Amino acid sequence: MRKLRTIEMNRLSIEEFKEADKLSLIVVLDDVRSLYNVGSVFRTADAFRVEAVYLCGITATPPNAEIHKTALGGENSVDWRYFKTTEEAIEELHQQGVCVYSVEQVEHSTKLQDMSLDTLCSNTGNTRYAIVMGNEVKGVKQSVVDMSDGCLEIPQFGTKHSLNVSVTAGIVIWEFARQVLLK
Numbered sequence: 001m002r003k004l005r006t007i008e009m010n011r012l013s014i015e016e017f018k019e020a021d022k023l024s025l026i027v028v029l030d031d032v033r034s035l036y037n038v039g040s041v042f043r044t045a046d047a048f049r050v051e052a053v054y055l056c057g058i059t060a061t062p063p064n065a066e067i068h069k070t071a072l073g074g075e076n077s078v079d080w081r082y083f084k085t086t087e088e089a090i091e092e093l094h095q096q097g098v099c100v101y102s103v104e105q106v107e108h109s110t111k112l113q114d115m116s117l118d119t120l121c122s123n124t125g126n127t128r129y130a131i132v133m134g135n136e137v138k139g140v141k142q143s144v145v146d147m148s149d150g151c152l153e154i155p156q157f158g159t160k161h162s163l164n165v166s167v168t169a170g171i172v173i174w175e176f177a178r179q180v181l182l183k
Helices: 014-019 035-047 065-071 086-095 142-147 165-181
Strands: 023-030 050-056 079-083 099-103 129-133 150-153
Touching: 023 035, 023 086, 023 165, 035 050, 035 065, 035 165, 050 086, 079 086, 086 099, 086 129, 086 142, 099 142, 099 165, 129 165
Parallel strands: 023 050, 023 129, 050 079, 099 129, 099 150
Antiparallel strands: none
């Protein structure tokens, strides 16, 4: 086995990325305080050609050296918008017909392994999705959970009650990509 050189991976240029078809998924960051987590989400969003990242509340925005440190340029390829509140972002997404799911531990959540995009918001006919990722300590705000079409949950089996927000984003984005891009 030989490790591939970067040139052999046939990656898109930023211009090609901007023009390419995207995964119909928007990642919404609800008051994420760590700039490194924000950067990591951008990098993962680039890897799976996510449509956009919405940065809300106290979540920092590019350009920023700390975001760039983990995004490694993903903040330049992935479209992003800033909203003063997450609630404003959710309202706009719903007006555009986007199905919004918060990633949070709540009563009657859908376990990630049980999620099927064929049935997620099937009663509305939506084929565009958004996932809301919460603050590192407090998670997704209850008011945002209340506005969501539902909640997704990653089952956990250890002593901790949550995963790092950027790790969670990676897992959930992968599941969306698996169900859409790898059919």
